[in-house]
Amino acid sequence: MADAIIVTDTGFAVENWGCGFAPLAEGIAANAGVDLAPSDDVAALTDDLGRITMIRIAFPSFADGRGFTLARRLRAMGYKGRLRARGHVLADQYAMARRSGFDEVEIDATLAARQPQDQWRARADWAAGDYQARVRG
Numbered sequence: 001m002a003d004a005i006i007v008t009d010t011g012f013a014v015e016n017w018g019c020g021f022a023p024l025a026e027g028i029a030a031n032a033g034v035d036l037a038p039s040d041d042v043a044a045l046t047d048d049l050g051r052i053t054m055i056r057i058a059f060p061s062f063a064d065g066r067g068f069t070l071a072r073r074l075r076a077m078g079y080k081g082r083l084r085a086r087g088h089v090l091a092d093q094y095a096m097a098r099r100s101g102f103d104e105v106e107i108d109a110t111l112a113a114r115q116p117q118d119q120w121r122a123r124a125d126w127a128a129g130d131y132q133a134r135v136r137g
Contacts, residue, residue: 003109006084007094009124011117015106017082021056028052033082038066042073049079056106059087068100075101091119 006013021033024040033054036042045052055074057067071083085097086106097105105120 004106005109005112007105007107007120008103009098009121011121011124012112017054019054021054033084036067036070038064038070040070042070042077045074045079046077049074049077049081052079052081054082054084055079056084056086057102059085059089062088062090062093064088068096071097071101091115091123094120094123 004015006015017033019031019033021035022029023035024037024044028034028045028048028051031053033056034045034052036055036057038058038060045055057070059067067085067089071085074083079101082104083102084104084106085102088111089097089105089107090111094105107115
């Protein structure tokens with residue numbers, strides 16, 4: 001994404017990942033992040049999770065939630081690196097993205113203009129809105 005904007009709990013930031021990304025089908029490249037499609041099988045990464053610094057999962061549509069499942073599976077498999085959602089993720093989905101295991105979201109300038117930083121930051125207290133934690137607490 002040429003005009004990529006990174007969304008974190010503190011708001012909008014510029015891209016700071018300079019190592020590039022390679023699709024899973026091309027294998028694990030030294031220092032490069034791994035790009036996952038929603039249809040990719042994360043089990044293929046099992047033996048390499050400890051050496052992958054960044055995984056970016058594509059969201060081709062805001063209605064396609066497979067990326068949330070992939071993020072959850074990667075964290076359950078023990079992935080400790082940086083996990084980024086990329087594409088059509090809406091501010092309303094930010095809390096779900098964070099609870100699924102994502103560290104950040106990559107959006108384009110068009111979406112950032114439609115959903116400015118304050119809309120994303122309003123959902124930055126994602127842990128407080130966790131229904132299950134409130135029920136247990």
